[in-house]
Structure formats: structure tokens, C-alpha cells
Amino acid sequence: MERVRFTSSVPKRETDAACWRDLLTIVYQDDELDPQVVPLACREEVQEYVKHMIPLRESMAGLLSEALGLSTDHLSNMECMKSEALACLYYPVCPEPDKTLGQLKHSDASFITLLMQDSVGGLQILHNNQWVDVPPVPGSFIANIGDLMQIISNDKFISAEHRVVAQPSDSRVSVACFFTPSTSAISKPLMPIKELVCDDSPAVYKEFLFMEYIQYALGRGQHVHSALPHFRIR
Numbered sequence: 680m681e682r683v684r685f686t687s688s689v690p691k692r693e694t695d696a697a698c699w700r701d702l703l704t705i706v707y708q709d710d711e712l713d714p715q716v717v718p719l720a721c722r723e724e725v726q727e728y729v730k731h732m733i734p735l736r737e738s739m740a741g742l743l744s745e746a747l748g749l750s751t752d753h754l755s756n757m758e759c760m761k762s763e764a765l766a767c768l769y770y771p772v773c774p775e776p777d778k779t780l781g782q783l784k785h786s787d788a789s790f791i792t793l794l795m796q797d798s799v800g801g802l803q804i805l806h807n808n809q810w811v812d813v814p815p816v817p818g819s820f821i822a823n824i825g826d827l828m829q830i831i832s833n834d835k836f837i838s839a840e841h842r843v844v845a846q847p848s849d850s851r852v853s854v855a856c857f858f859t860p861s862t863s864a865i866s867k868p869l870m871p872i873k874e875l876v877c878d879d880s881p882a883v884y885k886e887f888l889f890m891e892y893i894q895y896a897l898g899r900g901q902h903v904h905s906a907l908p909h910f911r912i913r
């Protein structure tokens with residue numbers, strides 16, 4: 680797949696709705712990308728942005744490892760977040776916002792997503808079966824646990840279901856940085872971390888390869904909000 684893609688959210692299946700947004704996606708593998716492939720209009724900004732995302736990801740990896748009762752460097756050593764897909768998202772003004780969504784309900788397929796939104800708003804999170812606004816806070820990032828983190832944490836962390844409502848009077852911009860495994864980690868099987876599995880807390884997910892996962896996650900229709908049930912041990 681191309682490392683740099685500009686797409687509109689056209690549905691894969693006829694029965695699915697189109698989302699009201701455009702995306703510029705830029706994929707770094709092992710924290711690396713030849714800058715020449717990034718459009719000149721945003722090359723410097725993208726390089727600068729990712730340069731700052733990497734230490735932030737490492738801090739998050741340390742905090743999440745400790746929260747799981749593991750050594751601080753556990754998640755970092757697994758290299759499960761050492762590649763990033765940067766999605767620069769544009770949600771145009773929508774004349775009939777009640778007929779569509781900026782982004783449908785989903786949980787992220789990544790390990791973790793670090794998200795920056797502008798001041799317009801529209802992001803909502805599903806909490807106790809109710810959609811709750813995530814108001815923009817200047818200078819802050821939103822850290823979303825993704826499905827892969829839920830899997831390796833053996834359900835100790837739960838991925839956040841969220842969506843974006845379309846806006847009638849303002850266009851909106853957000854930047855989502857999705858973290859995925861390094862090239863060497865991709866060839867190793869994924870499964871709940873063994874330190875988190877015991878007789879009282881048996882593995883909830885089966886072993887699988889990242890490629891198998893991503894094919895399923897990207898190929899599922901919009902009616903399947905999460906890849907988790909597919910990998911769960913029944």
C-alpha cells in the first residue's frame with residue numbers, strides 16, 4: 680500500500696454510509712519515512728509533528744506498562760507501537776448533519792492513538808451506552824486505547840468506542856496518530872502478555888499475526904464496529 684494516500688471516506692460496500700470527511704494518511708514504518716514522498720505543502724510540518732509524537736508515545740508506553748504492573752520498558756521493548764500512521768483529517772461543513780456522520784462509531788484498530796483536534800468539536804465517546812462530547816481543550820492530546828492494546832492487556836484496558844458528528848457551520852480539522860508494530864514485531868504472534876495471564880485470569884484472546892488482524896480489521900464492513908470479537912476465545 681502507498682505510504683502517502685489522499686482519500687475521501689467512500690464506503691467499501693453499497694449498504695454502508697459515506698462519512699463526511701477527507702483524509703491525508705502518511706505511514707511511517709519503524710519511525711522512518713523518506714521525506715520526499717510527503718507532499719511539499721506539509722512536508723516540514725509532518726516531519727516536525729512525528730518527531731514530537733515519538734517521545735510522547737514512549738512516555739505513554741512507559742505509563743501504560745506501569746499501569747499494567749509490568750516493568751516501565753515492557754511495551755517499548757515489544758516494539759508494538761514503533762510505526763505510525765498519521766491521518767490528517769478534514770471534515771467539511773455539512774449542510775445536513777443529521778443525515779450522516781464525520782466518522783461512524785468504531786474503536787481504533789491500533790495499539791494506541793494520539794489525537795489532536797481543533798476548537799470546533801464533534802468527537803464523541805460512548806460511555807455507559809450514551810454518546811458524550813469530548814470537548815476540545817487547547818494544547819491537549821487525546822489518547823485512545825485501541826483494540827490491539829485491549830488484546831495484549833487481556834482486557835485490562837478497554838478500547839474506546841467513539842465517533843465524530845458532522846458540523847453544520849464550521850469545517851473541522853484533526854490529526855490522529857495511530858501506533859502499530861515495528862517491522863520486526865510484525866512477524867511475531869500477538870496475544871495477551873503472558874505476565875497478565877494466570878489461572879484466575881486466563882487468556883481471553885487467541886494468538887494471531889498482525890497481518891491476519893489488519894486484513895480482518897480493514898476488510899470488515901461498517902456494521903462491524905470492532906475487530907475484537909473475531910479474535911476472542913469463545
Ligand SMILES: O=C(O)CCC(=O)C(=O)O
Nearest residue numbers: 768782796802843853855
Ligand atoms: O477526528 C477525530 O476526532 C477522530 C478521528 C477518528 O476517530 C479516527 O480517524 O479513527
Ligand SMILES: [Fe+2]
Nearest residue numbers: 785786787841
Ligand atoms: Fe478513531
